Structure formats: C-alpha cells, structure tokens
Amino acid sequence: MTVETNVGTVRETFFLNQLRSAGHRVSYPPQGDFLVDGHDLFEIGGAGKKFGQIKDVPDSFVAADGMETGVGNKIPLWLFGFLY
DSSP states (O other), rough: OOOOOOHHHHHHHHHHHHHHHHOOEEEOOOOEEEETTTTTEEEEEOOOOOOOOTEEEEEEEEEEEEOOOBBBEEEEEEGGGGGG
C-alpha cells in the first residue's frame, strides 16, 4: 500500500511541533502560516519560497526546506529541529 503525503503539511507539522515543544506560543494569523509568541510571523515552504505573502510585515521570516544555510530572513527549516 502506498500512502501519499503532502510535503507542505509535513513541513508545517514539523515547524509547529518543534516550536511548541520548545515552549513557544504558536497561533494561526490572517497572513502567513504561523505567528510565534504573538510577534514573529513565519511562512513555511521549500527552497524556492519567496516573501510575497509577508513582504510588508515587520518581523516576518520564511522557514524553508531544502536549503543548508540561511540568507537574511530566510531560515533553513531543519534548524528548528535544534529547538526540541
């Protein structure tokens, strides 16, 4: 039996699990994917994810899968695994 998974759901579940396990408050904002501690807005995606949805929002970040190092406010998703 083959089970198909949605990679976007896996990314978002990983991010949410890591932040919640580290004691952060995570909510669903009207813009972006997650609001952490009422202050930092995160959009989750792959290496090609852009800032289009959150470009004008202060304290906003992209957590991206498929990249080894970050650039500016674009953070590799795997780094959030160290919060656990």
